[in-house]
Amino acid sequence: RESSNHQQARTMSSLTDLPLEPLSKILNLTVTGMSDISTILELGAVNTKIHECVLHSWKCASCDETVYVEDGARLVERENSDGVIHCGSCGKKYCGQQRTGRGSRRRHDCSSARKCQGCDLVECRECLVSKLEVDCAMCCRLFLSGGYCASCQGGLSNQCNLCGFPVCDRHAKKCDTCGLMTCGVHDFDVDTCSSCNKSYCAR
Numbered sequence: 001r002e003s004s005n006h007q008q009a010r011t012m013s014s015l016t017d018l019p020l021e022p023l024s025k026i027l028n029l030t031v032t033g034m035s036d037i038s039t040i041l042e043l044g045a046v047n048t049k050i051h052e053c054v055l056h057s058w059k060c061a062s063c064d065e066t067v068y069v070e071d072g073a074r075l076v077e078r079e080n081s082d083g084v085i086h087c088g089s090c091g092k093k094y095c096g097q098q099r100t101g102r103g104s105r106r107r108h109d110c111s112s113a114r115k116c117q118g119c120d121l122v123e124c125r126e127c128l129v130s131k132l133e134v135d136c137a138m139c140c141r142l143f144l145s146g147g148y149c150a151s152c153q154g155g156l157s158n159q160c161n162l163c164g165f166p167v168c169d170r171h172a173k174k175c176d177t178c179g180l181m182t183c184g185v186h187d188f189d190v191d192t193c194s195s196c197n198k199s200y201c202a203r
Helices: 004-015 020-030 034-044 048-057 125-130 137-145
Strands: 068-071 074-077 113-115 122-124 173-175
Touching: 020 034, 020 048, 034 048, 034 074, 048 068, 048 074, 113 125, 113 137, 122 125, 125 137
Parallel strands: none
Antiparallel strands: 068 074, 113 122
């Protein structure tokens, strides 16, 4: 029987025989988070085909510049990058550069992302904006500084009795006296009911 290492070597050889475009698609399908990207970058350091594929095919979804640049045999983030972003929802990649150009409509798009407080899933600004009208009111308020992804929210079956917006199971608060359900936005720092001024129970 072939050893595991030998099988992996044969698989790698078969993959790198592919043209750049299909190889790029395969590499993109294998990426579910930054740890997968790190593995691909390590492979790129020892395999010229993967190195070229990542360097030329992985473009920032905002500015269209390459996500990584060459540093000798290594692929590294751009000098003024806050960190490469791989969106766990749509799969797009962003170079992480700060855009400070005057009047640029995309000045923040390359580096704006939110990490879920529950599972650390990273979502890009585009995905967050697309669900603002249907997302939990408190997660929307926290926007890029916190909140939870759809999987960690636990559902959006609750509705705030004060503003009518949906509220996830993580942020829903129900008054233990009058039963009022609120999203928490109205009394952001005070856990008291806006209706009867009694304390909320944890839900």
